[in-house]
Amino acid sequence: MSGQGPQPEGRYVPPDLYGRPRADRGMRVLAAVGDVLFPLATRSGSRQHRPTPPPAPASTLNLVVADRRYVADGVVRLSLAAPDGAALPAWWPGAHLELHLPSGRRRRYSLCGDPADRGTYQIAVRRLDTGGGGSVEVHDALPAGSRLTVGRPRNAFPFAAEPRVLFIAGGIGITPILPMVREAARRGLDWRLVYSGRTRTSLPFTDELRRFHGRVEILSDEEHGRPDATSLLRRAPAGAAVYACGPPPVLDGIQAAFDASPASGLHVERFASAPIRDGRPFELRLARSGRVLPVPADRSVLDVLAEAVPTAAYSCRRGFCGICRQRVLAGAVEHRDHRLTDTERADGAMLVCVSRARAGERLVLDL
Structure with missing residues (x-):
């Protein structure tokens, strides 16, 4: 695909989450050996001759809505491009973008265009009037010419091109x-x-x-x-x-x-959160406002919180991205995420899209 060089036909190992090709295991071993031997072989040289590594690419892009059109009942397609027409980072089928919407909401949408087109990213969004507000905002608040920040393409659903x-x-x-x-x-x-x-x-x-x-x-x-x-x-x-x-x-x-x-x-x-397994009801208290919110057995903390605080950030709803992270001031958390470290959990961090309180507990959030 464009941006990754020619690809062999047959079984294909897709790029990693950020679209970077995965290294061959043997090459990783050789690289590790080189990392050890190269400094020994060049020890006589001064430190100033070592090449400076290139800076890491920015995690977000500033794009403009270059085109907007309806492609089905209630579905709008946006074409996003760099304001200066520069080539966009490469991506692989299954990748998505995270849009930072004008309201502060963050929503992720799958890329539906052609990876060979490095000039535009295309997304299609169905309007859901009873949803969390993100799709309505895309439809109503992003006319052609709008500028917005988006995360670089990420891929949690890579296509491996099986036969x-x-x-x-x-x-x-x-x-x-x-x-x-x-x-x-x-x-x-x-x-x-x-x-x-x-x-x-x-x-x-x-x-x-x-x-x-x-x-x-x-x-x-x-x-x-x-x-x-x-x-x-x-x-x-x-x-x-x-x-x-x-x-x-x-x-x-x-x-x-x-x-x-x-x-x-x-x-x-x-696109939606997975069904809640073994859920039990508990209470949520917002420390700054004093509001107490019941969390039913079949709803997540995020579901309840988003109704009370519409600007609460979230994206994947699966416990992977970390966008919905909140600080817990009191209460025992039943952690169900795939991202936080033990240290972060001990310091009071919680991903409210999937994690819950233990039965009969009340969680107090720093909100």
């Missing part, structure tokens, strides 16, 4: 899948896509997908009824990898039915 692939997309879940489809077609893989949604007019990018005749199946609820996970997975070639993105009920069904399918691997991207 046989079944893609399953539900509604706006097509956004990370579309670049994978293009890459699978480019590589000549044995692939299929099943794309479902409420109505055909609510499904973006159907015009482009028509060119993949015979490999794409579009199912609308109004014509075919709601898709059944077991029947969807039957479409997988034997030993295929499955890449799925869509509403939580669709993904939950796919995960439950996967073991009985002919596929051999499952990769899932969720």
Whole structure:
């Protein structure tokens, strides 16, 4: 792909979370040996002759909305570019951007354009009037010409280009899948896509997908009824990898039915938080305002907090990114995240998207 040099056909090891190619294990060993031997071999030289390492790239980009258009009912596509037209950092199918919206909200959206296009990033956002406000803000507050800060592309849903692939997309879940489809077609893989949604007019990018005749199946609820996970997975070639993105009920069904399918691997991207397991009710107290908020067994601290404090920052809702971090002043936390260190937890840090209080406890947040 553009920005990464020619890639060998066949099995591909995707880049890391930030799009950097993964080093070969043997080369890592040689590099480690070199790190030891090189200083010994050059000890006679003065320290001033050592090359200065290049500065680390900035973690955010300042971009402009270069184009904006509706691609389906309630779905707007934004094309983001550098104000000076400079080339943008490379990315791989499955990557996403984190938008820093004018209100202070942070939301992540999958890149749905072509990785070979280094001039623009494209995202598509469905308006959800009953959601957390991020999609409404994208629709209402980002006209063409708007400037905003975004995080560099990150990839927690990389496409490994297995020889046989079944893609399953539900509604706006097509956004990370579309670049994978293009890459699978480019590589000549044995692939299929099943794309479902409420109505055909609510499904973006159907015009482009028509060119993949015979490999794409579009199912609308109004014509075919709601898709059944077991029947969807039957479409997988034997030993295929499955890449799925869509509403939580669709993904939950796919995960439950996967073991009985002919596929051999499952990769899932969720736009919403995962279902809460073994949740128990407790209370949340905001120290600065004194407000006490009940947290039901089936809701997260973030869900409750976002209603009381609409500007509360969050992004992944999965306990990985750390954006929703809050300081706990009192109460025992049941940590369920994948990011904080033991030291950070001991110092009172908590990721409110997934972590909870122990049964009967009250958490006091520094808010």
